[in-house]
Amino acid sequence: MTHRIALIPGDGIGLEVTPAGVRCLEALAQRPGLNFDFTEFPYSCEYYARHGTMMPEDGIEQLRGHDAILLGAVGYPGVPDHVSLWGLLLPIRREFQQYVNLRPVRLLRGLTSALRDRGPEDINYLVVRENNEGEYSEIGGRLYDGLPEAMAVQATVITRKGSERILDYAFRTAQSRPRRRLAYATKSNGIKHSMPFWDEQVAAMAPQYPDIAVEQYHVDILAANLVTHPDWFDVVVGTNLFGDILSDLGPATAGGIGVAPSANINPDPAIPSMFEPVHGSAPDIAGQNIANPIAMIWTVVMMLEDLGEQSAADDLMGALEAVTGEGKVLTRDLGGNAGTTEFTDRVIAELTG
Ligand code: NAI
Ligand code: MG
Secondary structure, three states: OEEEEEEEEEOOOHHHHHHHHHHHHHHHOOOOOOEEEEEEOOOOHHHHHHHOOOOOOOHHHHHHOOOEEEEEEOOOOOOOHHHHHHHHHHHHHHHOOOOEEEEEEEOOOOOOOOOOOOOOOOOEEEEEEEOOOEOOOOOEEEEOOOOOOOEEEEOOEOOHHHHHHHHHHHHHHHHOOOOOEEEEEEOOOOOOOHHHHHHHHHHHHHHHOOOOEEEEEEHHHHHHHHHHOHHHOOEEEEOHHHHHHHHHHHHHOOOOHHHOOOEEEOOOOOOOEEEOOOOOOOOOOOOOOOOOOHHHHHHHHHHHHHOOOHHHHHHHHHHHHHHHHHOOOOEHHHOOOEOHHHHHHHHHHHHHO
């Protein structure tokens, strides 16, 4: 099967880790029956500097015909972050209704957690973040700007449809895992309207999934428990803002930003999902071949799973974890001295050897 992949390397280390991911895919494509057709798009801050927009007007349409989008990172000094975010990432996530942001938090073999005495058996959960609505809405405004009476209002939008589809995804994901537990983040004790509504949607759906143990946590104690008792958690679902925060906290306990993968998913196979490492463009280390490609390679694993290539995904993840488990070839952020390409070479050797 040939999968059409849109590549957006973006900026900074995105230009270094994306080729690492592509090399892994090309190594897998040596197998009969698996092929990738890559189309590269130059959308980035450099593109912005030349054209005044992050992507052309029909950029979304150009991406539409692909089976998946693989993105490195966007953002660079000189272009305000809200320009790069609202000009590229958010339009892609919203136009394609990629309403699931999925972030696995799992301590890979051989890596050290920031949490004392925690090993791979303790940290293995999945954060499912609502990716299209919630606290990140465009509804609101300012009044009396600059005056002592100045005020700002930002509305949170939680819809029944939006909650149902993310919760359904979370429940089904919990069903696919051996522990069958779903924790959900709320703050219905302090936020009077939107969070009780969210809780009601969970309560209404739970009876359809009698095999799932559902646990409610207010987001503050949930954050604390992810640090003190990560082993309690299996699937964690939250609205956009809460999910965003928890899904940065999680990877911080599992080897850091250089290893954290993510996916923006629309489960409808007719619409492309977008896969991207959690990290940004890291201007401080860009261009030196020292960026850790683990986040990107693991992101590629998630893309393969979404494309239905489970055995290729398992093999690539196995190769990646064999290399981390061995602990000999690691990049600097993990205490080693290997470069981006050297680490990638090692993973490919493991994969094909
Ligand atoms: P960042 O994730 O780029 O970097 C934070 C720190 O982690 C830096 O010290 C960096 O060197 C290090 N780091 C990140 N990825 C690494 C890797 N693979 N290997 C080794 N070290 C790594 O976040 P920062 O500095 O806040 O943002 C830089 C730019 O990236 C900004 O323009 C920001 O808007 C953009 N950004 C883009 C994102 C995206 O494309 N999804 C996400 C986050 C930030
Ligand atoms: Mg974030």
